Amino acid sequence: MSILLEQLSKRYDGHPVVNDVSLEIADGEFFVLLGSSGSGKTTVLSMIAGLTGIDEGRVLLHGRDVTYLPTQERNVGYVFQNYALFQHMTVADNIEFGLRVRNVRAAERRKRRDELLELVGLAGLGNRMPRQISGGQQQRVALARALAHKPDVLLLDEPLGALDAKIRIELRRTLKTIQRELAVTSILVTHDQEEAFELADRLGVMSFGRLLEVGLSEVLYQQPQTEFVATFLGTANLLVGQATRTGVQVGPHHFPLQHEPGSVDAAQRVQVLFRPEDVVLAPSAEELTCQPLGQGTVEEITFAGSFERLRLNLPPIPGVRAIAPPVAYGSHALSVEATRTQDQVGHYPLLPGQAVWVGINRIHALTHPGLRFLLPTDGAPPALAALVVASQIAKLAHARVTLFGYGLTGEVLQRHLQEGKEQMGSGPAALETRSSNLPAAEAIGQEVERNPYDLVVLGMGGAGSVALAEQILQTGEHHFLLVPCSQSTPQRALICVASGEPGKEDVLFTGRLVRHLGATAKLLTVLSEAQDTPETQERVHRFLGKGVQTLDVIGVPATKVVRVGRARDEILSEIQAGGHDLLVLGAPLPDVDGKVVLRGLVGNLVRTINNCPILIVRTPMRGGNNVLRTSPSSRVMVRKEIV
Numbered sequence: 001m002s003i004l005l006e007q008l009s010k011r012y013d014g015h016p017v018v019n020d021v022s023l024e025i026a027d028g029e030f031f032v033l034l035g036s037s038g039s040g041k042t043t044v045l046s047m048i049a050g051l052t053g054i055d056e057g058r059v060l061l062h063g064r065d066v067t068y069l070p071t072q073e074r075n076v077g078y079v080f081q082n083y084a085l086f087q088h089m090t091v092a093d094n095i096e097f098g099l100r101v102r103n104v105r106a107a108e109r110r111k112r113r114d115e116l117l118e119l120v121g122l123a124g125l126g127n128r129m130p131r132q133i134s135g136g137q138q139q140r141v142a143l144a145r146a147l148a149h150k151p152d153v154l155l156l157d158e159p160l161g162a163l164d165a166k167i168r169i170e171l172r173r174t175l176k177t178i179q180r181e182l183a184v185t186s187i188l189v190t191h192d193q194e195e196a197f198e199l200a201d202r203l204g205v206m207s208f209g210r211l212l213e214v215g216l217s218e219v220l221y222q223q224p225q226t227e228f229v230a231t232f233l234g235t236a237n238l239l240v241g242q243a244t245r246t247g248v249q250v251g252p253h254h255f256p257l258q259h260e261p262g263s264v265d266a267a268q269r270v271q272v273l274f275r276p277e278d279v280v281l282a283p284s285a286e287e288l289t290c291q292p293l294g295q296g297t298v299e300e301i302t303f304a305g306s307f308e309r310l311r312l313n314l315p316p317i318p319g320v321r322a323i324a325p326p327v328a329y330g331s332h333a334l335s336v337e338a339t340r341t342q343d344q345v346g347h348y349p350l351l352p353g354q355a356v357w358v359g360i361n362r363i364h365a366l367t368h369p370g371l372r373f374l375l376p377t378d379g380a381p382p383a384l385a386a387l388v389v390a391s392q393i394a395k396l397a398h399a400r401v402t403l404f405g406y407g408l409t410g411e412v413l414q415r416h417l418q419e420g421k422e423q424m425g426s427g428p429a430a431l432e433t434r435s436s437n438l439p440a441a442e443a444i445g446q447e448v449e450r451n452p453y454d455l456v457v458l459g460m461g462g463a464g465s466v467a468l469a470e471q472i473l474q475t476g477e478h479h480f481l482l483v484p485c486s487q488s489t490p491q492r493a494l495i496c497v498a499s500g501e502p503g504k505e506d507v508l509f510t511g512r513l514v515r516h517l518g519a520t521a522k523l524l525t526v527l528s529e530a531q532d533t534p535e536t537q538e539r540v541h542r543f544l545g546k547g548v549q550t551l552d553v554i555g556v557p558a559t560k561v562v563r564v565g566r567a568r569d570e571i572l573s574e575i576q577a578g579g580h581d582l583l584v585l586g587a588p589l590p591d592v593d594g595k596v597v598l599r600g601l602v603g604n605l606v607r608t609i610n611n612c613p614i615l616i617v618r619t620p621m622r623g624g625n626n627v628l629r630t631s632p633s634s635r636v637m638v639r640k641e642i643v
Contacts, residue, residue, distance in 0.1 A: 002027045002185035003048065003153060008057035010043055013594075015475070016449050018043050019209035021057075025202075028183040030176070032196040035206035036232075041189040044206075045155050048187070049078050062152055074153075077146030077184075081158040083138045085130045091141050092117075092126035098149045116144035119178060136167040143175070147182065154179070156188040160195060172198050193233060197221075205229050208452075208477075222275075223364050230273050230366060231324045235337050237279070238323040240368060241272040248272050248365050251317035255291050255363050269368040269398070271323065276309070279338035280359040281348065288359035293317075296336065298354045308345050312336045312358055316553050321512075329504045330546025332553055370429050371399040371513070374453040374478070376444050378407035379416045382459030386483040387420055389613060390457040393481075393489065395427025397516035402451070405435035406443045441471035448476030455513070460484045466598055466606060473587065473596040473618075479509055480587070480616040482606060490514070490582035490613065493521045496571055499543035502586050502619040507547045509617050510584045511556050519582070521558040523547045524574055526567040537562060567601050568608075575612070583609065587618045 003025040010018040018040045025031045033041045046052035048059055050071035058067045066074045085094050092113055099109045117123045120140040122133075130138055139159055146154060159175075160168045176199055179186050190196055196203055197217045204214040205228070213220055213229045224230040230238055242249045247256040250272055282288045285295070296314035311325075313333035325335040336358060350356060375390045377383040394401050403420045405413050417433040424431055436443035448456065453476065458469055460482045469482060493514050497503035507523065514521060523544045527536060544560035551558040563570040575583060585605065590596050598606050606614055 002029070002062055003031075003187070004058075004060040004063075005044070005048070006058040006060070008044065008047055008059070009055050010040075010047060010052065011055055016209045018047065019449065021206075021209075021211045023204065023211060023214065025185060025187065028185055030179050030186045030188070030199055030201045031204065032200035032202075033187060033189045033204050033206060034191070034193065034196045034233075035189075036191055038208075039206040040209040041206050042157055045078075045157055045187060045189050048074075048153070049076050049155055050074050051078075075149070075151050077149070077151035077154045079139075079142050079146045079154070079156045079159045081161050083130070083135075083142045083162075085138055085141060085145075087130050089129075090126060091122065091128050091130070091133065094130070094141055095126075095144045095148055098145060102149060104149075112148055113144075116147060119147075119181075120144045121174065134167075135163055136171055139163065139171060140174070143178070147178075147184070151184065154184045154186040156186065158190050159188070161190070161192070168192075168195070175199065205232060207232070224273070225366060227271060227323065227366065227369065230271070235276050236324045237274050237276070237336050239272045239317075240321040240323065241270055241365075243268050243270045243365065248363060250293070251320045253291065253293060253317075255360060257363070257365060269370065271366040271368045273364040273366060274360045274362065276337045276339040278360055278362045279312075279336060280361050281310075281312075281338065281340070281350070282357045282359065283348070285357050288357055290359040290361045293336070293358045293360055295355060295357050296334075298350050298352050298356055299333075299335070301350065301352060304339075306342060308340045308342065310338045310340070310350070312338060312356065314358060319555075321554055327550070327553060329508075330549045332549060369400070371397050371454045372452070373399050373401045373428075374404055374444070374447060374451075374456045375401060375420075376404045376406060376440070376456070376458060377416065377420060378405070378440070379412070380407075380459070382461040382465060382484070384459070385461075385486040386457050386459035386481075387423060388486045389483045389489075390481070391424045391427070393457075393513075393517065394424065396489065396518075397513065398427075398429045399454075400430040401428040401432075402447070402453075403431065403433045404444065404447055405433065406438070406440050408435075409437065440468055444472050445475040448472070448478055452476065453478045455479050455481055457481045457483060460606070461610070466603070469606075470596055470598050473598075473616075474594075477618065479618055482614045482616065484610045484613070487581060487612065489517055489519075491517065491519045492578060492580045493519055493582040493584055493615075494524055494571070494575055494578065494580040495521055495547075495584040496524050496526070497544075497547065497586070498525060499540050503543065503547075504550075505619045506584055506586050506617045507550055510615060511551045511554050513615070514582070515554050515556050519556070521551055521556050522574075522578060522580070523558060523560040524563065524571065525561075526563045526565065526570045528566075529564060532564045568604055571605065572608070575609075581612045582615060583612060584615045584617060587616045589619075 005021055005023040008018055008021045021044060035041045043052055047054050054067055058065060095113045095116055096109045117126055120143055122140055160171055172195060200217050203217045203220055205212050207228050212226050220229055221233050230236050239250055247254055248270055280288055280290050285292050294314045296312045298310060299313045300311040302309040316332055316334055322334055373394055377387060403417055405417050408416055413435055456478045461484050493510060495506055495510050497506050525540045540562055548558045548560050585602050588602055
């Protein structure tokens, strides 16, 4: 095995950039690490090269532990995206540089240089300066320099990213040819899926520091195991359906799984994946050559050279939730992406607005992960109250639950966790227990970094509970359910929103949660007297109306109301008047120091309300490796109407 990574982790400012990554790469393999910007892929490459320190884990190259060795002792070649050539040296001197610092004799350096110039297609250009050759040629020089000292491992950090499309295609072919000829074990990191598919012997997909899946490109594309990989690799149509003994049920439609026997268990929820090329279009249901999904209309047609892209709108399918493409906020339509060859276009031309029957030729079923809850507990009364509420919600939502013990030790801890498991019973989709001896905030922070959670359920009312909630909000991307008292399952949610993108996330996640509870929802926006103008009223009512439609599509009955006055007073009044037993608020953005502080309206309500749970929804405004650290004013503006 050329490269072995064992549980690599790296943190910056306490946030995991690389999170428990393990990987094996065979001798001579061309491995591609694919991920979006900020996924941690370049950091993994730098850790292998020794350019970045390792917080946890080991790096082994050809069986040799190099975790703490300096870069020059690892025998790796590294190609940077920006070439990193020495501008004052000729092409030949750039290639020879690594050999010169290793005190290789001049004759041997020249021989190796000439071999590499010919190998990369630059023979006769050795005397030119970097500025005298093109970008593609400069990257060939960088590749030759990395190969000059015959490295055991070649590391390539998006080496083609700065080049135009035609040059990238040419260099991809050159790179693959050279790698095969030299049989050097290589890792290339990229965000370009076409590049990854063309070059990779095997492919790994990263997201937010985690290595999600590894395998052959065609397997990851056709049969992914996770929602992220399904939607990240190419274009995906992804719906939530129900597994049966013979296939998958999507509303009234049944699709066989003859190509994947035993891939899912009967009677469980599944995610149904079909690619645009798996969609079949026909003028009538009788003319379809596959299982129909329904009749829709053509929304958009795009010419894409050898094929045509279409976006189709279908009526909602009862009991079916669309994951990708996501249903537009306020829309009732189910969107489907399709592609057709130009030959198919010629036989059955279509125009926007035209009715068409839609069928699916092939599907792949993924196990639906459902919601994932973390329930921290120290056995105190607030934690026990949270346990009661979380148990009820988890059973109805069929969520996966981690019961996380802290602040207790020995037999007391084990007895408490066992009692918690017994109380939850067999309702959750999965139930595990974990514990830690660390202080509460640190223990819970490590757990949400170890596993991503949708919802952390925390009992409120004890000393320091608000401070603990603030500390837990510093890590992870979870939403927060704060439970001040034991109560029955929430049935009437009050969602306090401002018109804007963060308000959409408040509505969408709340709908995803409360639809399992059979609950109703009311959307509330509070305007100050200064904001109460006809134009603002019209805009807010339009936004809330779309929110009501969005909830209706997923089966949550909803109404809307606009109040004028002081936000805190109007919210409390609406809770009492409507008998609401769940309050939904948007999380405040981090301050200039990156800290989330429950103050202002949100903090006031958290400290005031003691008779119903409060759901705090976080906006997925991401940048880099973590939640985007924008200035506090950015979200204050979009939430001004309820502050």
